[in-house]
Amino acid sequence: MxxxxxxxxxxxxxxxxxxxxxNHHPLLITASKHHQNQNQSNVSRKQPPNKNLLRAKKTLTSKKDFPTLSPILSPDRTPTKLSDSQAIGTVAASQANFMRVIVTAETDKVEDSSSSSSSKVGTELLCVVRAVLKKIKRRVLVGDKVVVGSIDWVDSRGMIENVFQRTSVILDPPxxxxxxxxxxxxxxxxxxxxxxxxxxxxxxxxxxxxxxxxxxxxxxxxxxxxxxxxxxxxxxxxxxxxxxxxxxxxxxxxxxxxxxxxxxxxxxxxxxxxxxxxxxxxxxxxxxxxxxxxxxxxxxxxFEDQRVGQPSLLKVTKQSLAQYFPEIRKMLGDNEPATCAFNDCLHVGEPGCIVKGDWERYPLYFQLLDEIRIREEFQLRTFGTKREDDVRYKVGDMGVKQAEPRLEPKKHRRQSRKRINQSILDELNELDDDEDLSGDENDPILRALRNENL
Ligand SMILES: Nc1nc2c(ncn2[C@@H]2O[C@H](COP(=O)(O)OP(=O)(O)OP(=O)(O)O)[C@@H](O)[C@H]2O)c(=O)[nH]1
Ligand SMILES: [Zn+2]
Structure with a gap:
């Protein structure tokens, strides 16, 4: 093979x-479309190696996300009062400064549209984002549940006034x-x-x-x-x-x-x-x-699609790789956390290791482990990082922001790995501030790595 x-x-x-x-009003939600010639042989060269991570983090909540001015809304709550010119919707697409929002409810009682006589549910609204949301850095993403106000039902326009709390965010595409x-x-x-x-x-x-x-x-x-x-x-x-x-x-x-x-x-x-x-x-x-x-x-x-690159496995570390193989998870008994005979076992055939080699993808596990090892060693050489200590993105551990210590300015050289991770995390967080995520310039990982190389 x-x-x-x-x-x-x-x-x-x-x-x-x-x-x-x-409610039978499905939402096709996409980010902006980037047509790209499949036969373009230089595509992969243009794409930097780190660009294409399917990055995910849990939605984080910090003080700055909860300004009194415009409190974030809990996912299942509709605001107590919606006026005639307000509605709840989901962001289906984002283009430049405009968001297309599909109305899912127009008053607080019609979330369940089966009982709704509402004719507005399903309506598509072209929206801008209320300036104050930008000011307080509350980014609106495709997939967000939002409150739309100032709706002109004739022209199908409105303004996004607030965003409901997210259950998850993936960052590429956002x-x-x-x-x-x-x-x-x-x-x-x-x-x-x-x-x-x-x-x-x-x-x-x-x-x-x-x-x-x-x-x-x-x-x-x-x-x-x-x-x-x-x-x-x-x-x-x-x-x-x-x-x-x-x-x-x-x-x-x-x-x-x-x-x-x-x-x-x-x-x-x-x-x-x-x-x-x-x-x-x-x-x-x-x-x-x-x-x-x-x-x-x-x-x-x-219906639009957004091209991103190949799976880069950038979030995956030598230590975390095993848990993404269901075969290994099963061998480890689905324990949480999964354990082997050894702490930090990489399951590469040590005597006493629970993970035997009698399964089809064992060679692929080795191959990926090797790829990740090489990447980690490259990072170590280039950035002076430690290795597994800096795992930031584990399954179920995507809410990395809280745990991350702020840097003390004088320790930059010694804590270069921390600095890098902090930088990446800062960039991820700043994603919320970016207006346009389509270009390489706005790739948080890429920018973080570039910054590190300055
Ligand atoms: N034989 C066969 N061809 C299919 C089937 N589904 C899709 N195709 C064809 O496969 C080709 C690629 O389909 P797309 O839907 O463009 O594939 P895609 O995954 O969106 O491709 P990208 O846009 O390049 O990412 C088209 O010529 C389709 O007509 C199928 O079930 N059987
Ligand atoms: Zn083991």
């Missing part, structure tokens, strides 16, 4: 975002309240390949966001191939959903898994991400008429 060593194989990962909403990652591959064209798939799965696992694996273009191979993959992937610890946008196979199961969730779809180029979304949205042969979650009002303008 050839294992590709070139990362360019997966450079076209395209997260695609959409929301299935219970999206709030992501409930699920859908890792989408195809069995053929392009052919499913275990190492590339593993990279995507590890990256997805490292966000801590629930992940579903789906394999498209199932009609291109015979049943035996599907069943072999099924067995194989189950041995990895996944329950793959097989589907075919072309033959419509498996789309209903997929739709029900994704229902009522904000999902980011990630996968290599050409596996059918856009096709899948279009198919789910239109679903002409929907078996249950009432379950036409992708309401026709969701025109194609709501």
């Amino acid at each position: 050839p294992i590709p060593t070139s990362l360019s194989l997966v450079r076209h990962r395209t997260p695609t975002l959409f929301r299935h909403h219970q 999206v709030a309240n992501v409930d699920r990652l859908l890792v989408l591959f195809s069995v053929e064209e392009p052919r499913l390949e275990s190492f590339v798939l593993t990279r995507f799965l590890i990256e997805a696992e490292s966000t801590g966001i629930p992940t579903t694996l789906a394999l498209n273009k199932a009609e291109l191979v015979d049943q035996q191939v599907l069943s072999d993959w099924d067995t194989r992937l189950r041995s990895w610890g996944y329950e793959p959903l097989f589907c075919s946008v072309d033959s419509k196979m498996g789309l209903d199961s997929l739709a029900s898994v994704l229902r009522d969730q904000t999902t980011v779809i990630v996968g290599p180029s050409g596996v059918g991400k856009s096709s899948l979304i279009n198919a789910l949205r239109n679903k002409p042969n929907s078996q249950v008429e009432a379950d036409n979650w992708f309401d026709p009002i969701m025109g194609s303008k709501w």
Whole structure:
């Protein structure tokens, strides 16, 4: 089995975002679109190696996020009073200074739209963000639940007045309240390949966001191939959903898994991400008429995608890698925290290590461990860092901000690793301040690393 060593194989990962909403007014939410020629051979060279991390952190709450001026709203609460010119909505797309918001409720009583006679639910509003929110650095992201005010229902315009507290944020692309990652591959064209798939799965696992694996273009191979993959992937610890946008196979199961969730779809180029979304949205042969979650009002303008790069595994450390392999988690007995015979065991065949080598992806684990080791040693040489001590991004430990000590200015040289991490964290935090995240200039990791090199 050839294992590709070139990362360019997966450079076209395209997260695609959409929301299935219970109230039958689904939201396709995306960030701005960056069309990019797939055949452009210089794409990977243009993309710096650190750019493409699927970064995630839990929503953090600090004092500065709670100015009395405009208190942040708890996720499930609607403001007590909404006037006729106010509504609750979800940010579906952001373009320059404008946000497209889909109305989900127009008074405090109609969150459950099944009982609603509201005709405004589902309306698309073109919004600007209230200046004070910018002043207090409260960034509005795609996926955010917001209060829109000053609504002109005729012109479908409004102003975002406040943002509800987020349940999660991923930073590349920047999206709030992501409930699920859908890792989408195809069995053929392009052919499913275990190492590339593993990279995507590890990256997805490292966000801590629930992940579903789906394999498209199932009609291109015979049943035996599907069943072999099924067995194989189950041995990895996944329950793959097989589907075919072309033959419509498996789309209903997929739709029900994704229902009522904000999902980011990630996968290599050409596996059918856009096709899948279009198919789910239109679903002409929907078996249950009432379950036409992708309401026709969701025109194609709501479907956009944003290209980011390959999984960089930048958050993954030598020590954390093991926990992103379900096989290893299982061998360790699903303990929390998982333990081996040794503290800090890397599970590379030490006598007494619980993790034996009798599983398919063991060589891939080694390969990734090696890649991460090389990266960490590079960081050590370049930045004088320590290694595992500086793990900042673990599963379930994405709320890194609170734990991070502020730097004392005179200790910069000695604490260079801390300085770097602080810098990265500061940049991540400052993400909230950025107006435009589309360019490399605004990549927080990249900027942090650049700053370190000054
Ligand atoms: N045979 C087959 N082809 C499919 C299926 N689904 C999508 N395709 C085709 O695969 C090609 C790529 O589909 P896209 O939806 O553009 O793939 P994507 O993942 O969005 O690709 P990028 O935009 O490059 O990231 C298109 O020619 C689709 O028509 C399927 O189920 N079977
Ligand atoms: Zn071990």
